[in-house]
Amino acid sequence: MNTTLNVVTSQEYKYGFVTDIEADSVAPGLNEDVIRFISAKKGEPEWLLEFRLKAYRHWLTMTEPDWAKVAYPKPDFQKIVYYSAPKAKTPKYASMDEVDPELKRTFEKLGVPINEQAALAGVAVDVVFDSVSVTTTYKEKLATVGIIFCSFSEAVKEHPELIKQYLGSVVPSADNFYAALNSAVFTDGSFVFIPKGVTCPMDLSTYFRINNKESGQFERTLIVAEESASVSYLEGCTAPQFDTNQLHAAVVELVALDHATIKYSTVQNWYAGDKNGVGGIFNFVTKRGLCKGKSSHISWTQVETGSAITWKYPSCILLGDDSVGEFYSVALTNHKQQADTGTKMVHIGRNTKSTIISKGISAGDSSNSYRGLVKVQPKAEGARNFSQCDSMLIGQACSASTFPYIEVQNRSARVEHEATTSKIGEEQLFYFQQRGIPAEEAISMIINGFCKDVFRELPMEFAVEATKLLSLKLEGSVG
Amino acid sequence: MLSIKNLTASINGTPVLMGIDLEMKAGEIHAIMGPNGSGKSTLGKVLAGHPSYEVTGGEVLFEGQNLFDLQPDARARAGIFLGFQHPIEVPGVSNASFLRLAYNKKAEAEGRDELDPLEFDDFIHEKIKLVAMKEEFLDRSLNEGFSGGEKKRNEILQMAVLEPKLAILDELDSGLDIDAMRVLGDAVNRLQRPDRALLIITHFPRILETIHPQFVHVLSGGRILKSAGKELAVELEERGYDWVLEEAAAGGLR
Numbered sequence: 001m002n003t004t005l006n007v008v009t010s011q012e013y014k015y016g017f018v019t020d021i022e023a024d025s026v027a028p029g030l031n032e033d034v035i036r037f038i039s040a041k042k043g044e045p046e047w048l049l050e051f052r053l054k055a056y057r058h059w060l061t062m063t064e065p066d067w068a069k070v071a072y073p074k075p076d077f078q079k080i081v082y083y084s085a086p087k088a089k090t091p092k093y094a095s096m097d098e099v100d101p102e103l104k105r106t107f108e109k110l111g112v113p114i115n116e117q118a119a120l121a122g123v124a125v126d127v128v129f130d131s132v133s134v135t136t137t138y139k140e141k142l143a144t145v146g147i148i149f150c151s152f153s154e155a156v157k158e159h160p161e162l163i164k165q166y167l168g169s170v171v172p173s174a175d176n177f178y179a180a181l182n183s184a185v186f187t188d189g190s191f192v193f194i195p196k197g198v199t200c201p202m203d204l205s206t207y208f209r210i211n212n213k214e215s216g217q218f219e220r221t222l223i224v225a226e227e228s229a230s231v232s233y234l235e236g237c238t239a240p241q242f243d244t245n246q247l248h249a250a251v252v253e254l255v256a257l258d259h260a261t262i263k264y265s266t267v268q269n270w271y272a273g274d275k276n277g278v279g280g281i282f283n284f285v286t287k288r289g290l291c292k293g294k295s296s297h298i299s300w301t302q303v304e305t306g307s308a309i310t311w312k313y314p315s316c317i318l319l320g321d322d323s324v325g326e327f328y329s330v331a332l333t334n335h336k337q338q339a340d341t342g343t344k345m346v347h348i349g350r351n352t353k354s355t356i357i358s359k360g361i362s363a364g365d366s367s368n369s370y371r372g373l374v375k376v377q378p379k380a381e382g383a384r385n386f387s388q389c390d391s392m393l394i395g396q397a398c399s400a401s402t403f404p405y406i407e408v409q410n411r412s413a414r415v416e417h418e419a420t421t422s423k424i425g426e427e428q429l430f431y432f433q434q435r436g437i438p439a440e441e442a443i444s445m446i447i448n449g450f451c452k453d454v455f456r457e458l459p460m461e462f463a464v465e466a467t468k469l470l471s472l473k474l475e476g477s478v479g
Numbered sequence: 480m481l482s483i484k485n486l487t488a489s490i491n492g493t494p495v496l497m498g499i500d501l502e503m504k505a506g507e508i509h510a511i512m513g514p515n516g517s518g519k520s521t522l523g524k525v526l527a528g529h530p531s532y533e534v535t536g537g538e539v540l541f542e543g544q545n546l547f548d549l550q551p552d553a554r555a556r557a558g559i560f561l562g563f564q565h566p567i568e569v570p571g572v573s574n575a576s577f578l579r580l581a582y583n584k585k586a587e588a589e590g591r592d593e594l595d596p597l598e599f600d601d602f603i604h605e606k607i608k609l610v611a612m613k614e615e616f617l618d619r620s621l622n623e624g625f626s627g628g629e630k631k632r633n634e635i636l637q638m639a640v641l642e643p644k645l646a647i648l649d650e651l652d653s654g655l656d657i658d659a660m661r662v663l664g665d666a667v668n669r670l671q672r673p674d675r676a677l678l679i680i681t682h683f684p685r686i687l688e689t690i691h692p693q694f695v696h697v698l699s700g701g702r703i704l705k706s707a708g709k710e711l712a713v714e715l716e717e718r719g720y721d722w723v724l725e726e727a728a729a730g731g732l733r
Binding site: 422426427428430431432433434435436437438439441445446448449450451452453 | 527528529530531550551552555556560561563566567569570571572576577580581584585588620637641
């Protein structure tokens with residue numbers, strides 16, 4: 001039985017290589033000294049060290065959340081390396097010519113356009129390797145219109161007033177266990193500032209790579225769009241293949257002021273562990289956007305294909321009247337992967353709108369859950385939400401769950417929720433094959449059809465990449 | 480074109496085909512008839528390579544080639560078409576893009592030029608006339624929300640696009656009203672040519688008033704009990720199947 005479906009070849013994770021590069025690391029373990037070390041290493045001001053220590057002290061009082069539908073051995077936080085950086089003469093490369101050739105090759109292999117001349121795509125990229133931002137492209141060009149796009153560490157030095165104003169303003173340091181941990185030990189990340197009235201002329205992108213076996217990745221992204229500004233931001237990530245688990249606990253904060261638009265897209269392809277669930281990234285991420293002003297607009301689009309465990313709920317706080325929050329998600333799990341992902345839409349302002357489109361695809365022995373909260377607060381007169389959560393099952397051993405939470409405290413609100421579950425089975429595949437279409441292409445066509453509503457929200461090149469990635473991840477899994 | 484010798488097959492270990500022999504030449508139309516559960520649909524699925532069925536014995540040659548050497552998609556590209564009794568629905572995949580991919584896979588296999596979306600648009604607009612399908616069905620998701628009749632229309636459209644050497648139509652008439660039956664029957668007749676063969680699988684003889692087979696076979700209990708010319712269909716219409724079964728039991732067939 002099911003031979004056709006099992007025959008489809010299995011392709012290994014393409015990005016599983018390790019770069020042999022000299023790293024400057026701190027010994028594993030976490031205490032106040034380690035935090036002071038990180039802060040000193042980065043030459044941070046006193047207030048930021050205080051921010052970290054406060055977060056750390058609070059974190060010590062917290063326990064790891066266990067309400068998500070995922071099961072895993074809790075990480076030993078004393079075995080993690082909290083700082084690892086590629087060794088270099090200068091802490092930050094002034095130009096691409098100074099970047100270690102080995103590192104350059106790594107990103108070439110990953111297909112990340114870090115060479116401006118070669119970057120035909122016209123995407124500006126900030127590259128974060130283990131804990132440190134390696135390079136940022138098109139910085140000068142963007143600066144001419146007043147846009148700041150740089151590593152987080154650089155922003156702390158160059159634009160401390162902005163960081164001080166916005167850091168922790170959307171995700172407070174005590175928000176949750178992993179956000180607190182991140183606030184204590186974050187090492188780098190990206191900072192974007194789009195001034196009033198400016199539409200960012202190109203897509204901005206950060207590419208994250210974990211290389212060190214013991215290191216955790218704790219990056220911090222902060223994007224601020226002032227009045228009537230707009231930006232589209234992309235995030236990509238990969239990691240080498242190790243038989244141990246690495247922890248990735250990032251925090252992303254978005255702030256949109258009056259009439260501003262932030263579109264944040266992620267294609268997440270962290271190493272997912274092998275077929276038997278050995279190794280892989282624990283992806284515990286807090287992403288939240290604040291629609292602070294009138295008619296501000298925040299849109300999250302995510303394609304989650306990697307990680308052993310995913311725990312992630314990109315959310316929107318719709319504070320300003322008439323503001324709009326959107327969440328478009330494709331989460332794919334295969335083999336022993338577990339994902340518990342979704343969103344929170346908190347309607348505070350009047351006539352706020354939110355849309356949630358979630359597509360979960362489970363294959364192998366995996367578990368895939370959608371968990372979403374739609375909350376309408378008492379003053380959110382005329383708030384509207386539409387949610388659609390579709391699950392697709394491939395094979396017999398996987399599971400899909402949907403946990404919608406709806407809290408409405410204003411009678412004028414309209415909240416709609418739709419959910420479906422379908423299955424790619426023998427019959428569907430046989431139908432395609434009977435028309436001369438090979439199984440691989442059939443799966444890819446069915447999956448793309450299923451995810452269409454989400455993919456069309458992605459920038460085109462990202463959509464192409466996402467399409468390929470899904471097909472690749474599902475190879476050998478149908479049966 | 481098609482030579483089936485002592486074919487046996489089972490599903491989940493239960494035998495369903497108990498030794499089928501059938502010879503079909505180019506230009507011929509054959510009808511397989513029989514009561515429900517006789518194995519008619521199974522025969523079509525086994526020939527097309529449905530993964531749920533296990534071939535346990537016998538041989539099938541298609542144009543001299545062992546059919547069981549080919550995966551289902553390769554069989555399709557080689558020219559075998561199965562019109563499904565219950566076509567499946569695929570949300571999000573447009574009918575037109577599905578048809579074009581199927582067309583291009585076959586064109587690629589035959590070394591012909593593939594069609595880009597604009598070329599295919601011209602091509603498909605000619606084809607839909609044959610089955611009197613409304614254009615809007617091209618942009619809709621594959622079979623999603625189609626009525627039973629619209630699904631069957633879409634099956635014959637696919638047949639018109641792929642122009643198979645051997646078309647096996649499984650219960651084409653189920654779910655069709657008289658008018659639709661006539662349109663699709665005519666379409667199938669127009670697609671039939673001297674270098675093609677047609678195998679009609681049906682429970683009711685009604686469809687054979689539009690599509691005229693030269694050979695009629697009665698299948699029951701996984702065996703062909705009786706083969707004759709088209710006059711057999713008329714007799715089945717009048718007398719039902721029981722007399723064939725009784726005759727076979729009395730004659731100790733096989």
